[in-house]
Amino acid sequence: MAEAVGGEIVNADSMQLYRDLRVLTARPTLGDEARVPHHLYGVADATDAWSAGRWLTAAREALERISGRGAPAIVAGGTGLYFHALTEGLADIPPVAALMAAAAEAAFDEQGETVFRRRLAEGDPRAAARIMSGDRQRLVRAWAVFTATGRALSDWQAETAPALPAAGWRGVVLAPPRAELYRRCDARLASMARAGALDEVAALLARDLAPGLPAMKALGVAAFADQLTGRLSPAEALARAQRETRHYVKRQLTWLRHRMKSWPRVEACDPDTQWGQFLALA
RNA sequence: GGCCUGGUGGCGGAGUGGUUACGCAGCGGACUGCAAAUCCGCGCACCCGAGUUCGAUUCUCGGCCAGGCCU
Numbered sequence: 001m002a003e004a005v006g007g008e009i010v011n012a013d014s015m016q017l018y019r020d021l022r023v024l025t026a027r028p029t030l031g032d033e034a035r036v037p038h039h040l041y042g043v044a045d046a047t048d049a050w051s052a053g054r055w056l057t058a059a060r061e062a063l064e065r066i067s068g069r070g071a072p073a074i075v076a077g078g079t080g081l082y083f084h085a086l087t088e089g090l091a092d093i094p095p096v097a098a099l100m101a102a103a104a105e106a107a108f109d110e111q112g113e114t115v116f117r118r119r120l121a122e123g124d125p126r127a128a129a130r131i132m133s134g135d136r137q138r139l140v141r142a143w144a145v146f147t148a149t150g151r152a153l154s155d156w157q158a159e160t161a162p163a164l165p166a167a168g169w170r171g172v173v174l175a176p177p178r179a180e181l182y183r184r185c186d187a188r189l190a191s192m193a194r195a196g197a198l199d200e201v202a203a204l205l206a207r208d209l210a211p212g213l214p215a216m217k218a219l220g221v222a223a224f225a226d227q228l229t230g231r232l233s234p235a236e237a238l239a240r241a242q243r244e245t246r247h248y249v250k251r252q253l254t255w256l257r258h259r260m261k262s263w264p265r266v267e268a269c270d271p272d273t274q275w276g277q278f279l280a281l282a
Numbered sequence: 283g284g285c286c287u288g289g290u291g292g293c294g295g296a297g298u299g300g301u302u303a304c305g306c307a308g309c310g311g312a313c314u315g316c317a318a319a320u321c322c323g324c325g326c327a328c329c330c331g332a333g334u335u336c337g338a339u340u341c342u343c344g345g346c347c348a349g350g351c352c353u
Contacts, residue, residue, distance in 0.1 A: 024318095050316085052315045084313090135321045138313085138320070213316085217316075251319095
């Protein structure tokens, strides 16, 4: 599509942002990148913890530069939240200092969920009511924002505005049948294992990074790491990586189904047919 | 041919005379700065037949099937 319209591609995949795992995150190949301009692929180091907000800022800059050249931009990827940030907006919340975030986590662990939630309810009753039980990540975030900004996360979020004007973009969902998707994911993981995914994971592990970093959470890292340390046989590691990927696909389908409900869907599997269906939408 | 053990939801695996653990897979859902993350929810399954019983997945008998052992 980029070639057909003279466009440039912008990454909207939270993991393809990182340069360390080219194979395991299925990043565009060097050959692909040579064909048309690609942006935001492999631009981050695994030690950097990118976020939806940081991505949004970078994406807007990229989109601006591209439009400055008069070229159409094609945002591609699998991170639903990133698309949501672009099209529906992301609350303009000041960055929360790492120290505050860490303090919030510590408070949660110390107080336990019940007490922590009760405290949160005093500052941000809506968040406390809305966030489901067990969801430490969101509970902590809400508290961190409240303590860091003195304002409820829910209030910040209520002011969200889209990053892109509604008339400025069109969205299309690529949604092949699930069974086919699962089959392909299984095959893809197997070929990744053959194509050096293990070496990538070994190199990443050798850097001895904090396990909480986003890049460390890429699908397959944990499974192949267990294979490297002998805790899992190659077959077991592959099966686990495949299973985790299927779980992810399922979550993605749910997001697509509900959050991108109005986007037209292309359900073919092979690129040629997909392209045909895509053109039919225009 | 004989003896033994066992047959529980897609799989693994508890258990009980009456309200049938749990894990995994699968499915549904949520999602505003870790999102390939985080979290919530969903399963009339007890091999077949007869009997005992107010009531059998659970007890008895028979059958079928599986595994093991023996001849």
